[in-house]
Amino acid sequence: MGKKSRTAVLDKPAVTGDVPVVGLREPCPCGSGKRYKQCHGRAAKAEAAKLVTRPFEGLTGECDWVAMREIVPAATATVTLTQEYGGREVTIVTLLPMAWPAIHRADGAVLAALQTQGGSGDPSRDVAAAILRALETEAGQPVPEAGLPGPGPRLQDILEAQPFEVQMQTGFEFWFDDPDGLDEAAKASLQQANDTAMPSRRLRSVEAAYWVDVNGRRHLRWVLPDDETQVLDGIARLHAAGGSGIVEGSRYVGSFRADGVVVPVWDVDATTEADDLEEPMAAFEKKLRTAMKKTTPLTDAERRAKAGMLNRQLTLR
Incomplete structure (x- = not known):
């Protein structure tokens, strides 16, 4: 697990290697005569600010x-x-x-x-x-x-x-x-x-799918590790065929990106409980996986479906 993760970290600047961290206004320990924040502290801050687009990759779960x-x-x-x-x-x-x-x-x-x-x-x-x-x-x-x-x-x-x-x-x-x-x-x-605290449940039938009640409005949010293009293409194919819903009264409403992965979201009926989604989600996952494996170009209807999906997509981080 650890070895895979290290490839995701951007290289550390050599200048910060042996210089201890001190207060920003203190003299830099390297002996330059500058304050730490104007010397090695600047490099350390820049290093910490570098973005790791998929920070939890390599961790189980x-x-x-x-x-x-x-x-x-x-x-x-x-x-x-x-x-x-x-x-x-x-x-x-x-x-x-x-x-x-x-x-x-x-x-x-x-x-x-x-x-x-x-x-x-x-x-x-x-x-x-x-x-x-x-x-x-x-x-x-x-x-x-x-x-x-x-x-x-x-x-x-x-x-x-x-x-x-x-x-x-x-x-x-x-x-x-x-x-x-x-x-x-x-x-x-x-x-x-x-x-x-919003009432929330984790589904058992699929990985990382969560039923959430937001002030009476209920949603299903499903965190997927797969390639984003494949996921959205798969949902677009299902949506164009009228099959992007999970249960009666549910509606695919879009997705967001978070920590480098894609999170599709569905609205579900206000009476739908988490247990009501278990079997339908297992069946839907099979349908989505099948659609994701298709390599033929999207049809006109599927492209329109995907364009509408992309218009409703957000990036959290």
């Missing part, structure tokens, strides 16, 4: 990593660090209070969030940096936002290869080791957070 970062309001998953980095378990979560990158809970558990503010051009590096900082943080303390992390290991470098099993949560009780023991103020804050 890449599409679920993307879903937890972009779609799911409340969920957790357990990962294990390699022996080089301590070999302990870490809980990956969607969100932490105050958008903290990570927290070292009082019970010793380390939680690292995917939905944070700011960050570099490589979310994999950001989360890995937050995990490593949390390991050095006193138990009971959060890991605050610290700006761009600079060069360093990525998730693909620090995690063991193992199944990435998303555990959907109805609220954010996982923030605390003892949610029942909170004082009234903390309970009120937790309830406020829980009230904002």
